[in-house]
Amino acid sequence: MAEINRQIHLVSRPSGEASTDNFRLVEQPLGTPGEGQVLVRHHFLSLDPYMRGRMNDAKSYAQPQELDKVMQGGTVGVVVASKHPDYKPGDNVVGFGGWQEYSIVDAGLPGSLRKVDTSKVPVSAYLGVVGMPGVTAWYGLMKICQPKPGQTIVVSAASGAVGSAVGQLAKSRGCRAVGIAGGADKCGYVTGELGFDACIDYKAGPVKEGLKAHCPKGVDIYFDNVGGEILDAVLARINRKARIVICGAISQYNATSKPAGPANYMSLLVNRARMEGMVVFDYADRYPVAIAELAGHLKDGRMKSREDVVRGLETFPETLLKLFRGENFGKLVLQVAEG
Numbered sequence: 487m488a489e490i491n492r493q494i495h496l497v498s499r500p501s502g503e504a505s506t507d508n509f510r511l512v513e514q515p516l517g518t519p520g521e522g523q524v525l526v527r528h529h530f531l532s533l534d535p536y537m538r539g540r541m542n543d544a545k546s547y548a549q550p551q552e553l554d555k556v557m558q559g560g561t562v563g564v565v566v567a568s569k570h571p572d573y574k575p576g577d578n579v580v581g582f583g584g585w586q587e588y589s590i591v592d593a594g595l596p597g598s599l600r601k602v603d604t605s606k607v608p609v610s611a612y613l614g615v616v617g618m619p620g621v622t623a624w625y626g627l628m629k630i631c632q633p634k635p636g637q638t639i640v641v642s643a644a645s646g647a648v649g650s651a652v653g654q655l656a657k658s659r660g661c662r663a664v665g666i667a668g669g670a671d672k673c674g675y676v677t678g679e680l681g682f683d684a685c686i687d688y689k690a691g692p693v694k695e696g697l698k699a700h701c702p703k704g705v706d707i708y709f710d711n712v713g714g715e716i717l718d719a720v721l722a723r724i725n726r727k728a729r730i731v732i733c734g735a736i737s738q739y740n741a742t743s744k745p746a747g748p749a750n751y752m753s754l755l756v757n758r759a760r761m762e763g764m765v766v767f768d769y770a771d772r773y774p775v776a777i778a779e780l781a782g783h784l785k786d787g788r789m790k791s792r793e794d795v796v797r798g799l800e801t802f803p804e805t806l807l808k809l810f811r812g813e814n815f816g817k818l819v820l821q822v823a824e825g
Contacts, residue, residue, distance in 0.1 A: 490516060523591060526561070557585045619651065627655050627707075628655070638706050662683050664701055692719075697723045707728065708730045709731050711735075
């Protein structure tokens, strides 16, 4: 086992798009676990859009990331040493160990660490379709959108970790699913592999024209991951009693000035519609129910998942930029160990 733990620290706060200068690769002594603690060797690190907001020193739904500290994020790996009775070396675990090769975890803290079954589900999937993104999709759709057979749902960032799960879950409930994604390859994947009924390529033409063509009876549910002009276009097409989930707004995360609000917000009043923000961390008590269904779908082939895997901790800053430039194809993860 190595004696050095390599880490990624946030050393300055970005203005606009993050750059490699905002991060530093740091080497620290590995350390050993104390009583009640577990030493975890990370295999995969998660890269997610919400991380950009944490880099700002501003009020948000999560505390700002401290400077000169390990950047926080989801992780999956293997226990290599334990002083906690519930964990032993060799256990596969998912946690929030941050962007580093190893982490020492206080395993007794609620939500700090969880053992996972990798016999039929790949360990990396616990950062994606059966992890936080999948639970986000499940809860936002099932508890907030409450889909009904025959209704039309539109999903932005449909080829991504959350959007792909939303559409597939909606189809399993009898909905018509229309995705929005960037590029012919991603749209082909959304319809051909994921089973959406249609996909609008926002790079090929106005989204509003695609909505007219593929949602002739209007939109009953919109699962929003991008915000901005796409949200505005969908608001113009919603039906009465439509439900809109604001899950993310990746189009605005790098904005250097305050974004304008949606011009079509009055459509909510006219259509007696509801728009609600959600943060998956608020529903930790529901994770087991969601994960059980998602894992079942994945095991029997009713749900598909695609990962964009990049290798090497040292590639982290460049890999993160892929996420905000829309260059990733599927759930973006960083592999830092084999196994």
